[in-house]
Amino acid sequence: MDASLYKDVLTSRGLKYHYYFSTPRGSKPTLLFCHGFPSTSRDWRKEALYFQDQGYGIVVPDMLGYGGTDKPTDPALYVLSLMSDDLIDILNAEKLDRVVAIGHDWGSRSISGLAQYYPQRVIAYAFFAVPYVQPRFISPSVDFSQVLADMRKQYGYELFxxxxxFSEDNVNTIIQSHIDSLISLLFSDKPEVKKTHFAPIGALKASLLEDFSSPLASYFTEDDKRAFKEVFSSNGFDAPACWYKVLTRQLQSKDDESTFFKISLATHELTVSTCTTEVPDERAYPPSTAPIFFGAAKQDVVCLPENGYRTFSQEAFKDHDITTHEYDADHWLILSNADEINSDLGAWLDNVVYKASV
Incomplete structure (x- = not known):
């Protein structure tokens, strides 16, 4: 993406965010793209540039801990309420009232936060690989080891x-010494490798220490590999790992509880319990007036499509206008299936979102 279109903003809590921005043409809305782990704004380039050419406004931040954005290593700074404030600071800097929020991986968690804290600023939501993430989807009353044990019982391996x-203190030291191995695991041409060498407890660390290697998927080019190594060899993984530490150390559930949610986890399924304050229950979900797009990755063995479908089949979503597409892709569908995604998103924006916004 054009380096001259990147900007920096100092958020209200004093953190610098680096983001790509292109103004909309005519009455087209602005699209906010949020990436996940471990990525930068570059991962959205195929979608962002396509819709920029179509006249849409484009905002693509390097999320907290990545790229040109600040990289604090205190996990408490990565709670959703604060990161939602950061995104709103970016929108305010560009005088954007409302946007279409689009997320992949933990970017889906980021735009879920906008639904919970700033629903009035979002026209519609598009989630890729990871569906809407409810507040306190891992409750402090449930031991995370039990969650993993339940996953192993149901799926044959621990998805998470x-x-x-990623929650260990020495994660960066290990990854930096075995970064090629990590790349081959993340972007393997055999998605099922993650079932044995990535997702289960202890598997990723052991695979890295053994320098496990797998051929790379065709969509992940030598340029992609070079860019990945350049960014993460320089910036490290201590800050990106905070996206996991904030959850495993229960900082996020405390953040959710201190606002207005009480969500419990029964085995692996997400269910809503009673609110802790006098705030409407519907704030635990996007407003029903906001259309939703869910792009599932058929070959994803961690963020399983079935769990995304289960999320959106909950009673709380019965009045939502939900568009679902399943792509014959692994977790990195925004890289491998960009043309297909652009076509489907474009149709959704034209036929569903436009009608909802007028």
């Missing part, structure tokens, strides 16, 4: 076992 490695 790798969270424990």
């Amino acid at each position: 076992g790798y969270w424990l490695f």
